[in-house]
Amino acid sequence: VSMEHLVESVRERGVAALMAEYMEIKQRPPDGTFTAAKLKANLPKNRYTDVLCYDHSRVCLEQLDPNDPSCDYIHANYVDGYKQKNAFISTQGPLPKTIPDFWRMVWEQQSLVIVMTTKVVERGRNKCAQYWGPEIGDQVTAGGYNVTTLEVDRSSEYTISKLLLTKTKTEETREICHMLYTGWPDYGVPRSAKALLQFLGLVRQQQSNLLDNLGDTWAGHPRGPPIVVHCSAGIGRTGTFCTLDICISRLEDTGSVDIRGTVEKIRSQRAFSIQMPDQYVFCHMALAEYALSRGMLSPQQIAMLPPTIEEDSD
Numbered sequence: 001v002s003m004e005h006l007v008e009s010v011r012e013r014g015v016a017a018l019m020a021e022y023m024e025i026k027q028r029p030p031d032g033t034f035t036a037a038k039l040k041a042n043l044p045k046n047r048y049t050d051v052l053c054y055d056h057s058r059v060c061l062e063q064l065d066p067n068d069p070s071c072d073y074i075h076a077n078y079v080d081g082y083k084q085k086n087a088f089i090s091t092q093g094p095l096p097k098t099i100p101d102f103w104r105m106v107w108e109q110q111s112l113v114i115v116m117t118t119k120v121v122e123r124g125r126n127k128c129a130q131y132w133g134p135e136i137g138d139q140v141t142a143g144g145y146n147v148t149t150l151e152v153d154r155s156s157e158y159t160i161s162k163l164l165l166t167k168t169k170t171e172e173t174r175e176i177c178h179m180l181y182t183g184w185p186d187y188g189v190p191r192s193a194k195a196l197l198q199f200l201g202l203v204r205q206q207q208s209n210l211l212d213n214l215g216d217t218w219a220g221h222p223r224g225p226p227i228v229v230h231c232s233a234g235i236g237r238t239g240t241f242c243t244l245d246i247c248i249s250r251l252e253d254t255g256s257v258d259i260r261g262t263v264e265k266i267r268s269q270r271a272f273s274i275q276m277p278d279q280y281v282f283c284h285m286a287l288a289e290y291a292l293s294r295g296m297l298s299p300q301q302i303a304m305l306p307p308t309i310e311e312d313s314d
């Protein structure tokens with residue numbers, strides 16, 4: 001899809017069409033099974049009874065007990081990135097009782113970066129367990145893992161922490177970057193597209209810095225292990241984040257945009273991804289803003305943009 005189409009989409013008439021386009025995508029029934037998610041022993045591991053986890057793309061934990069078919073289950077799916085298989089793991093915000101499973105997944109999948117786009121409590125309700133310590137020196141013990149908070153760096157829209165993840169049994173350690181985006185209400189869109197785009201750039205940078213630390217382990221996998229992305233249900237805000245990351249990579253590579261195709265592909269791996277029409281529209285707005293900031297729009301296209309999309313002032 002051309003830049004022309006993107007600019008058309010973010011105009012008033014276009015936004016109404018986008019909402020309709022999204023509703024059409026959302027109405028399609030899921031295309032896959034949820035057998036593991038529905039196992040009796042696994043039901044308490046799902047945060048929301050109406051948000052299930054596909055079998056075909058789910059992240060399986062190592063089967064520690066051969067007699068227990070439920071021990072490999074976590075509510076998490078692999079999601080491909082732009083020209084990168086399994087670039088992300090999209091998952092729900094851990095529940096108090098799934099914190100050990102969550103850290104085991106991070107360890108087993110060798111993930112280095114965790115992106116969190118919900119707060120622990122929103123509007124008085126628990127959205128995600130406190131699975132890491134918010135202050136420097138805090139420690140969390142979870143199953144066979146220990147998590148120590150080494151650094152915390154807060155800014156208005158996000159908080160970035162450096163965590164040390166230790167596998168207790170072997171005393172192996174890994175540095176994990178925890179990237180919490182605070183400027184994004186549930187069932188909504190971020191307060192600022194610009195801040196989210198900036199955050200997205202930081203996520204990529206952290207991933208690449210940490211990969212460099214690992215030396216040759218990920219040779220041949222230029223972008224490394226999956227980035228773990230979660231919100232509360234792991235579909236609305238998480239899906240929006242992944243859509244933007246994929247679309248920006250495509251835009252940089254080819255100069256073209258395919259938001260609809262990207263959302264359809266993500267939904268085929270992580271059921272129900274992108275929860276609200278507003279989030280679908282937001283993806284278009286944010287991409288237009290990105291294209292504008294990169295000088296990818298012609299003067300005529302810039303003149304057509306709605307006033308909510310502003311040129312970078314800095």
Ligand code: PTR
Binds near residue numbers: 048050122123125186
């Ligand atoms: N279908 C929802 C459920 O029961 O899980 C209903 C719901 C509605 C849940 C709003 C949460 C909602 O938002 P909040 O947790 O922020 O009040």
Ligand code: PTR
Binds near residue numbers: 233
């Ligand atoms: N039962 C919840 C509801 O529909 O309200 C499930 C749900 C909760 C769905 C949060 C999406 C949610 O948003 P996010 O995926 O961004 O945490």
